[in-house]
Amino acid sequence: MQHIVLRHMKKGQSGTIATVKASGELGRRLLEMGLIPGTRIRIQGRAPLKDPVAIRVMDSTLTLRNNEADHIMIDITPQ
Amino acid sequence: MKKQILVALAGNPNSGKTTLFNQLTGSRQHVGNYPGITVDYKEGVLTHNSRNVQITDLPGTYSLTAYSMEEIVARDYLTSAGPQVVINIVDASNLQRNLYLSCQLIELGVPLVIALNMMDVAEKRGMHVDIEKLENLLGVPVVAVVARSGKGLDNLVETAGKVADEGQNRQSDKISYGEDLDGSIQRMRNIIEKHEFFTESCPSLYTALKYLEHDEVLCGKGREKDATIAAELEEISNRVSDHTRKTLGVYPEAVIADHRYGFIKSMLKEGIISHRFEQDRLYTSDKIDMVLTNRFIGPAIMLAVLYGVYRFTFTWSELPVVWLENFFGWLGTMVETSLPDGLLKSMLISGVIDGVGGVLGFVPLIMFMFFSIAILEDTGYLARVAYMMDRLFRIFGLHGSSVMPYIVSGGIAGGCAVPGVMATRALKSPKERMATLLTVPFMNCGAKLPVLALLIGTFFSDNKAQYMFFFTLLAWFVALLAAKFFRATVLKGTPTPFVMELPPYRFPTLQGLAMHTWERTWQYIKKAGTIILGISILLWALMTFPALPDDRTAYYDEQRRQHISTSANAMSTGNNNHTDSAEPASTASSMVADTTTIDDINRREKKEALQHSIAGRIGTFFEPLSSLAGFDWRTNIALVGGFAAKEVIVSTLGTAYSMGDIDAEAALPLGKKLKNDPAWNKVVAISALLFVMFYAPCFVTVVCIARESSWKWAFFSITFNTIFAFTLAVLTFQLGSLIA
Numbered sequence A: 001m002q003h004i005v006l007r008h009m010k011k012g013q014s015g016t017i018a019t020v021k022a023s024g025e026l027g028r029r030l031l032e033m034g035l036i037p038g039t040r041i042r043i044q045g046r047a048p049l050k051d052p053v054a055i056r057v058m059d060s061t062l063t064l065r066n067n068e069a070d071h072i073m074i075d076i077t078p079q
Numbered sequence B: 001m002k003k004q005i006l007v008a009l010a011g012n013p014n015s016g017k018t019t020l021f022n023q024l025t026g027s028r029q030h031v032g033n034y035p036g037i038t039v040d041y042k043e044g045v046l047t048h049n050s051r052n053v054q055i056t057d058l059p060g061t062y063s064l065t066a067y068s069m070e071e072i073v074a075r076d077y078l079t080s081a082g083p084q085v086v087i088n089i090v091d092a093s094n095l096q097r098n099l100y101l102s103c104q105l106i107e108l109g110v111p112l113v114i115a116l117n118m119m120d121v122a123e124k125r126g127m128h129v130d131i132e133k134l135e136n137l138l139g140v141p142v143v144a145v146v147a148r149s150g151k152g153l154d155n156l157v158e159t160a161g162k163v164a165d166e167g168q169n170r171q172s173d174k175i176s177y178g179e180d181l182d183g184s185i186q187r188m189r190n191i192i193e194k195h196e197f198f199t200e201s202c203p204s205l206y207t208a209l210k211y212l213e214h215d216e217v218l219c220g221k222g223r224e225k226d227a228t229i230a231a232e233l234e235e236i237s238n239r240v241s242d243h244t245r246k247t248l249g250v251y252p253e254a255v256i257a258d259h260r261y262g263f264i265k266s267m268l269k270e271g272i273i274s275h276r277f278e279q280d281r282l283y284t285s286d287k288i289d290m291v292l293t294n295r296f297i298g299p300a301i302m303l304a305v306l307y308g309v310y311r312f313t314f315t316w317s318e319l320p321v322v323w324l325e326n327f328f329g330w331l332g333t334m335v336e337t338s339l340p341d342g343l344l345k346s347m348l349i350s351g352v353i354d355g356v357g358g359v360l361g362f363v364p365l366i367m368f369m370f371f372s373i374a375i376l377e378d379t380g381y382l383a384r385v386a387y388m389m390d391r392l393f394r395i396f397g398l399h400g401s402s403v404m405p406y407i408v409s410g411g412i413a414g415g416c417a418v419p420g421v422m423a424t425r426a427l428k429s430p431k432e433r434m435a436t437l438l439t440v441p442f443m444n445c446g447a448k449l450p451v452l453a454l455l456i457g458t459f460f461s462d463n464k465a466q467y468m469f470f471f472t473l474l475a476w477f478v479a480l481l482a483a484k485f486f487r488a489t490v491l492k493g494t495p496t497p498f499v500m501e502l503p504p505y506r507f508p509t510l511q512g513l514a515m516h517t518w519e520r521t522w523q524y525i526k527k528a529g530t531i532i533l534g535i536s537i538l539l540w541a542l543m544t545f546p547a548l549p550d551d552r553t554a555y556y557d558e559q560r561r562q563h564i565s566t567s568a569n570a571m572s573t574g575n576n577n578h579t580d581s582a583e584p585a586s587t588a589s590s591m592v593a594d595t596t597t598i599d600d601i602n603r604r605e606k607k608e609a610l611q612h613s614i615a616g617r618i619g620t621f622f623e624p625l626s627s628l629a630g631f632d633w634r635t636n637i638a639l640v641g642g643f644a645a646k647e648v649i650v651s652t653l654g655t656a657y658s659m660g661d662i663d664a665e666a667a668l669p670l671g672k673k674l675k676n677d678p679a680w681n682k683v684v685a686i687s688a689l690l691f692v693m694f695y696a697p698c699f700v701t702v703v704c705i706a707r708e709s710s711w712k713w714a715f716f717s718i719t720f721n722t723i724f725a726f727t728l729a730v731l732t733f734q735l736g737s738l739i740a
Helices: A024-032 B017-025 B069-079 B092-108 B119-124 B131-138 B153-166 B179-195 B204-212 B216-225 B227-248 B252-272 B284-292 B297-338 B343-360 B363-379 B381-395 B400-411 B417-426 B430-442 B449-459 B461-488 B510-544 B550-577 B584-612 B614-629 B633-644 B648-656 B668-676 B682-694 B699-708 B711-739
Strands: A003-005 A014-020 A040-046 A053-057 A060-064 A072-075 B004-011 B029-033 B040-048 B051-057 B085-091 B112-117 B127-129 B142-144 B273-275 B500-502
Touching: A003 A014, A014 A024, A024 B252, A040 B284, A060 B284, B004 B017, B004 B069, B004 B092, B004 B153, B017 B029, B017 B040, B017 B051, B017 B085, B017 B153, B017 B510, B040 B153, B051 B153, B069 B092, B085 B092, B085 B153, B092 B112, B092 B119, B092 B127, B092 B204, B092 B252, B112 B131, B112 B153, B119 B127, B131 B142, B131 B252, B142 B153, B179 B204, B179 B227, B179 B252, B204 B216, B204 B227, B204 B252, B216 B227, B227 B252, B252 B273, B284 B297, B284 B381, B297 B343, B297 B363, B297 B381, B343 B510, B363 B381, B363 B400, B363 B510, B381 B400, B381 B500, B400 B417, B400 B430, B400 B461, B417 B430, B417 B510, B417 B699, B430 B461, B430 B699, B430 B711, B449 B461, B449 B648, B449 B668, B449 B682, B461 B682, B510 B614, B510 B633, B510 B648, B510 B699, B550 B584, B584 B614, B584 B633, B614 B633, B614 B682, B614 B711, B633 B648, B633 B682, B648 B668, B682 B711, B699 B711
Parallel strands: B004 B051, B004 B085, B085 B112, B112 B142
Antiparallel strands: A003 A072, A014 A040, A014 A072, A040 A053, A053 A060, A060 B500, B029 B040, B040 B051, B127 B273
8 A cells, every 4th residue: 555645646647535634633633634644635736835725525625735645645545 | 403503613813714604605694792891793694494594603713722802702602502503513624633723622522413524625636425424423514515615505504404403412522532541531420410510501522622721711700609519620731730740741732632533543544535636835925925925936926916906996986976976066055055044054064064974975985995805805815915924013013914904904005993903803813903903093094195195286296196105104113112111011911823824826706805894994884874953963063152252243233334335336436447447347347356355354354253162162272282393273183173073174174264165175275375374384284194194093993993802992092192193293393493
């Protein structure tokens, strides 16, 4: 199983969230936006300065700073 | 059937809640504010089947945790005795995440109706929602609506009415939270129900879950209510936390969230949504974003858009501004000719018409600016701007979302810090919010523009446009640096999460645009009608009283009499001597010279009168200090007036230079006077400009800052800004004078 962070994913690449290790307010925000293990996500793109990253999750587009996204490990094993 | 029902609207941001609210209540709505908290709510009414329906629009939230004021306010309202039914707006094209809040509303046990909005968007995306199945699985009525067009709204209100009448006794046991938690939840519920711990306002399941989530607000309330029970519940909760951390590596709230989504997923799997297209398809908004947030094209388009707003605002508002100017000019003439000379007339013209007219004359410009901002907001483009700017703003300790308050406060071309300060509410993080709040007054608001126009137009007329642009950039530069400074000193703290949704691009409704524009424009006008009117009159009084003592007036009268008699003698002598040689020209010119000298005497009298008045004395008092920056006593008067409202600076300057009634736009005569005045030159002009741009915010903004934070911060803002601006002005003047 290949696990990587969002920072290293390419535009258009998809994967499934494996783990989310964030606590406090960030943890809660990620939870309520649906960023939980088992959810499929896709990299939509990145801002002109490479940060934040825009991802498609559960039919909506979310933007996350790279250092926030670092808390999420994605399983990119091809389905 | 109840005669009056109270309805609460809850839902995610961007779910169309506001559109729905506007459609239901139309103009019969008003904005309210929870006392002591910087959260607004909207209330409106509608009549349906001859009964009164009162609707409260709660802040848009994704969840009901205790992490933000909006969420706390929303759930407090929902657990209060207030609403008889809650309408939960759910975006059908974004069902999965929207239902997360619905789950929590079900846990909260409130009588619920789900308004399934944006069915049209869902259809376009090839998603079909089986409403009946959803109703059955959730156990809650679901009504399909398209808020934009008003479709399904009658049905919705009808259904809500029914639910309110029946007093829906909600069963909140639909979701299982897994074997790690369910046992403890049941034990906690038993304790809660036995002791009726908060059971009057919320179901035992809700309270138990909040304890497991370590909800600070509820835990605090619990300890206050009954310390023993609270301790018992907290103990169970802590044991569960330890267990889940050891075995699953996460806190219970993650497990709870996981199960809520699990419940939603299982519902969807039962065929609630059928997809016509392949699911990984790019939506239209995504395709647009590929261009608009592209690495190179994105920023270029953004600059083009901002520039476009700038041009649009200035060009289209020109005509209405001229109309208003003419109107006030005419009004001034009317008063001039119809009223007898005296204090009342003087007050009306210099105080009221000049002061207020100057401000109201800018309303078209402000309105067009706010209209442009409303378009950027409602289409969803502003979220993209925040997204693209976030990395840059982070350098200064701010958030991408800070860009909006800056633009509203005058970041592009005029604006107002009052709605700008209020716009900082969108920033969830307290530190970033304060930093933005304290620095938006540095922007070039609509009140500072006339000062810029006057000074740049007079002393730098060759490169007006470039200089205006330069000073706009300077304002941004200073604001961002100041924010960085604050975030590194008085507002230190870790940055808060930027997790932000990019809503799909939407075509704004005219009604929505009109409301957004009008809300902010009205704030500006209200300020003019009240504060500025009062300040203008006060300033007029300060500059008029005390009047010159009788002996001085007599002195000037004597001067004039002497002058008239000497010139009359000169004329008659001249006529006698030059009866034959026709030299009408010299006589005419000597007559003109005589009138000019009378004017000189009048001016000298006015100047002394001004110096004698309270305002004059204040100005003179500060002169030793202000001269370091190149300001004389007359400039000081104008700047002191500017503490109250920047709009009065130009008119006060005009009066101080005894030009009489100066209206800000046609400031050329004042400009000329300044140019010819030895106390003024290019260096002084820049020094004055810098001071005006950055010193204390106007009185209304200060009050806003105090309301949004505290009076401590408001005073800090006044003091810091003024000291900073003065230092800058002094440096500029001293260095500039050395160089020039």
